[in-house]
Amino acid sequence: MAGGLQTRPDASAHFSLATTDVDEARAFCRRMFYGPLEVNPVGDRSGFAFRGDVVSLGPITVGEISYGCDIHVAIADLETSYHVLAPLTGMLRSRHRGTTVLADETRAAVYRPVGDISLDWPGDCRLLSVKVDRGALERELDAALDQQVVTPLLLGDSFNVIDAPGRTWVALVRLLFGELRRGDGLSSQPRMATRWRDMVVSGLALTVEHPYGEEPAGMQGPNRPRTVKRTLDAMHAEPWRPFTATDLASIAGVGVRVLQESFRQHVGMSPLTYLRRVRLDGVHAELSRSDPWQVNVSEVAYRWGFTHLGRFAGAYRDRYGESPSQTLRDRK
Structure with a gap:
């Protein structure tokens, strides 16, 4: 595993794990994403082959995750974060706050901080897992809109990633992920990495559905000079x-x-x-x-x-x- 503790809020870290041990994979996902997380193979676990590649930068954590066999994932309230799962291959069945979403290469699933999450994750599903700190996304919408937002944000359960803006946001996340994983490009410059990180947060605020008006993010509120x-x-x-x-x-x-x-x-x-x-x-x-x-x-x-x-x-x-x-x- 590569990576380490961040030394300042604009520092990035890279972690990776490949294992056939369920407990080791579970511990890795808990450490990278959420403590109250359960990962359990469904049926034959002989094909279990976890691969996780994760980068973190300030308020965002991005991972490319796959398990190699059918699994079930259960997560309690996220509390401190919003989350997006965007399959790169295969399909994921997700249940959150009474709504079922079938996420695949055309549609990403969105999770709010409150409400248990249940995932049926097939072995052929490899996905992009994006965690955004709750405060970062809420501040982005609060700064962009000339009205008081409700917290946690009333976000839609999914969004289209074939058409813009969802397609653009996923491409931006994948590009940042690749750059941080390699560590030798423009993202190695703290100021550039910080701006890129902020683009991911503001881009999500633009992409996901919410009931707070149509003004774009990025501090475009009409009454703010x-x-x-x-x-x-x-x-x-x-x-x-x-x-x-x-x-x-x-x-x-x-x-x-x-x-x-x-x-x-x-x-x-x-x-x-x-x-x-x-x-x-x-x-x-x-x-x-x-x-x-x-x-x-x-x-x-x-x-x-x-x-x-x-x-x-x-x-x-x-x-x-x-x-x-x-x-x-x-x-x-």
Whole structure:
């Protein structure tokens, strides 16, 4: 297996496993995606030959997965993520929130954070598995629309991947996956990788069906001025940077007071308050998916731009109702 712990939010990691051991495959998928996940072969398991190739970059995790024989997968609430399964070969039968979806090379299945998932996965099905941190996708829609969105997002159960925009989004994900797996292309440049990652998140917001209006993602809300959009882009691209109010005003091209007033009017809070929320969501997402034996809360907080651990811990508890160490200890 290749890869390792990320050292900063824009760092990528690559993991791979080929095995005929069911328990080893199950443990790999739990570590890469979700703890409450069960993988069980159906019938003859002699053909079981798991292959998993997974890359992660900030709030997204992309894997190419196959099992070699028929299996059944059961997953409890995803809680911290949205997820897309797009078969590259074969067909997958999916049940989620009372709806059955037959996903194949023409249609991808979509999963919300709430609701058990049941998958009948044939041996000939190889698929693209895309995990997007809940906060990242919700922030994207929240920033793009001039209205309050419901959380978890009311997303459609599937989308077409033969026609645009679904075809384009899957192609974008596959290209990013290939580049991160090789590690020697433009994606090896942190700034480029960050922009590419953000394109995957915003592209999903454009692709999947939702009831929040027809405005495109990418900060195109009609009542948000360009100065606010430019500042939001900068904060989401590099949330760990030690931005000051003056730095953000310079990025926006206006004075500090003008930017603060614009944010209060169009975002509902000051720029630095919004930046703190982005950082907190980033820490929460990382702690929620990390191994408590290998991750230190302080290191994660510093990576996301927090330099005063006492204030960080208080803000974290206010937002999530628990301490950072409890999130890490009680992760599922």
